[in-house]
Amino acid sequence: MGGLRFEDLEVWKKAARLSADIYRQLATLKDYGFRDQITRSGLSISSNVAEGFERTSQKECLVFLSYAKGSCGELRSQVYIGMEIGYIEKKIGAEWINKAKEISSMLSGLISTKRKFLEK
Secondary structure (H helix, E strand, O other): OOOOOOHHHHHHHHHHHHHHHHHHHHOOOOHHHHHHHHHHHHHHHHHHHHHHHHHHHHHHHHHHHHHHHHHHHHHHHHHHHHHHHOOOOOOHHHHHHHHHHHHHHHHHHHHHHHHHHHHO
């Protein structure tokens, strides 16, 4: 897995697109605290994947992939709340939740693969 760049990973691409979509959709939201928190959660997913892949050890990479997976859960929680309080349209929120679940699942697979690689 040595020469793989984070830019080549489908999981990074999906996470980056999701983050950009959240920023665009919530650009005019006046609740800056909520907007800041949810955009940071989304941004954290792709950022942690990138940071993990730039690390020199597989063990360090796993730590950052785990952070990225945690950020998926954080983002989903915030989307549910955003829908409940009327900040996020139900249809858009449901799309974001599905994308976050898909990314989380992809991260689980990547983490499993990296762990097996570590055990060799």
